[in-house]
Amino acid sequence: MAQLFSPGADAIYRLSLLTALACLAGVPVIAAAIMRSDYVTGVGIAPSQPAPFSHKHHSGELGIDCRYCHTAVETQATAGIPPTHTCMTCHSQIWAGSDMLKPVRDSYGRNEPLEWVRLNRLPQYVYYNHSVHVTKGIGCSTCHGDVTAMQMTYRANAFEMRFCLDCHRNPEKYVRAQDQVWNMNWTPPPDQATLGPKLVAQNHIRGGERLAECSVCHR
């Protein structure tokens, strides 16, 4: 009886089986890695904007308060993107002839807003309110990163659900004293373990179970 397969067939067959098994395990891992990569989430990637606005310069070096531009952050759901008029309060006086600011002046002249490329976007089925976070002691940098160090602004965190839940399940790890909310370089102080629960109680944050309920964000 002749052999149906050549001696090399076994190596190919076993290799194919192993490859199939490796793919079975590997493809989901690779897919998961791609979904978490900066390429998909956009973390750390600064898109080109109509005008090359630098948070580092304005907020970090010049020390302009966040609320000077994002005026609604303490009272409304959205923090607010400043109108061109806010820019022109200063730039009608300084750098008034700069080429870099031409789009801003054009916008002002045409009375049309600048169309900034949006960085942080939540799905429409997520209810989010800036004011409650800020007034209960969650600082800007917890979500947006150290914006004062960003020459061109980029997304600091992928706003996946696990990012939100991490804090909603354990708010005491992130809550700050009220005077620290605007501190863009905040790191948890050494006594966060005792301070955190105290602030949670003081600010009436109903952490853990209540904050992790579906309807808190999905209304």
Added chain:
Amino acid sequence: MAGAALDTARPGPVGPEAVIGDIGSTVTGIPLVHPANRRWWIAFAGALALLGVFGAAIAWLLLNGVGIWGNNNAVVWALDIASYDWWIGIASGSLLVSAVLLLLGAEWRGAINRIAETSALLCTLAAGLYPILHLGRPWFFYWNLPYPNTLALWPQFRSPLVWDAIDIVSYLVVCVSFWYIGLLPDLASLRDRAHEAALATGKRHGRVWRLALLKAQLYGILAAGWRGSASHWQLWVQAYRTIGLLGVLLVISLQTGASVMLAGSVLPGWHDTIMPVTFLVNAVFSGVGVTAALAVMIRAVYRLEALITERHLAILARLMLCLGLASLYCYGTEFFSTFLHGDAYARATLVRRISGAHAWAFWTIVACILLPVQAFWFASVRRSASAVAVIGILVAIGAYADHFMVLVVTLQQNFLPSSRLAYSISLWGLATLAGSVGLFLTLLLLFLRYLPVVWIAETRRLALDPAATARAAAREPSDPLAATEGDPRDAPLWGVSAEFASESELAAAAEALNRFQSAHVHLDAHGPVPIPNVLHALRIRDRTIRPYAILGALLGGGAFLAMCIYATAYDDTFLIGGRPRFSWPSFVVPSVSFAMMSGTLAIHLALLVLNRLPRLNHPAFNIPGFSRATAERFFLSAEAQGDAFDVERIEETLADLPAGAGRPITIRRIVR
């Protein structure tokens, strides 16, 4: 255990004239030279048309959502869960019948086991689509599986939806394994017949030769190098039976689990304690019905009357009668206990079942499940193939009506009067059901066309008539050493092989060679059926695969249970619906399913690794005429594994054995 069952081979279920080799050629002939081509194509065209309907129904569903099923009322599942329960019920019943017959060692099972196992597999495929389709967004079906996601959430392990996902995956794995392991020796048989056919074309080049060879190689790849070695068979018997046992446990867990899912709700009509039994009985009943109907159809189309005999049909009919009576008892008990001590809502549900808007379902059950099967009290009906087929199909139809009645009548009228909107079956719901039947039929026809419909190895074992094989032996030349003269003397030697006409002669020769066995001489036996008699001589009698199964099942099930408990009680304690933190009862069903799947995978792995398979190219295939080891011949091989391999003494010992008690037909030297 296995040996005892295998030794009881006696002629009877197969026709008296059937000789061991003939059975193989009858059955392997179907895939190799398909005898019913025109009828097959007509049937295949019809099945493909139904499959097209399925495609259209799914496309329309994806475009428009589940609302096309007419479920904008309290019957939120429409036909979907009824269809799922129906398919998985038939699958469970088919698998249970096949596995129980295997475990009980019913020697006539070979003729219908393959049909039952295939039916189980294909029904599971059809069933598996439904839970996915009824998700509002089917493309997110994987959200039901516990994978590391960016949501920081676990699936809700307390929910039957997750049970379904785990159940279906486990059931599919167990079904495929059970089916494939049973098929493995038959695939080797097909490989060798196809290879013989290719060699018989007489050419060694050209398209015809390449196609014929490719066919043999495809079967060869599927057979994974099965050589019918005694050690293969030993583990195969153990693996097959153990997976059968795991399958039985899985079926019981799955069917009772399906009823417990309903009982977990507050709706009336789903809380009778006999409900798990009713589910199981009706599932097995519909499985046997479909298996019987398929067996009759396949028997008629491929003229397999000699293999699937009247006796098989009569046994199936008796089985259906028993199950029919059990089913009658279950329905009767439900009525009796509900009217005796059920609450007002449960009684009202029963009244609605008999006389409500969907009363036709109840009367279909009476007309299809409970009454027709009583005809099997008469022996003449039990022997009538058409009666068995018709009643089998009626049972399947009745089983659908049962799932429809249980789900729809209760759902349609819940405790909110304002929700009591009318439900009627929508066209798209029916199209989806018909389409899934098309999927089943398409795959079934492909199976009939390309794979053996009857379990060759098992039916062949039944035909092992010592007298017939002795007659065959008598026709062979008497000097076994004559052929060795032509064998090469100076090429590197793999070993010596001897060919036998019967298992008893093989066993005697193996005993004679036992004393040669050492680190330098490895003995093995090859044959078309399990060869338990030589295991002692080969010194492998105590090998067992079962610890792997137990370990795999315990580890898998324990790990799943631990994951459920960790996820719900520690990682994300999400206490709603009054469920306690440790709600372990809701984790039992998926953990059992997962355990059965892990056990099955462990067995599968052990079967391959312990047998050093897959091995496509092996020196044993160099034995002249070795392809008959998957037809009617037995081979003993002594493999040289060291210098102390005395080929002359082994040959002389074999040649000196008395004729009829161990003397081989031929002895050959095999080169590496």
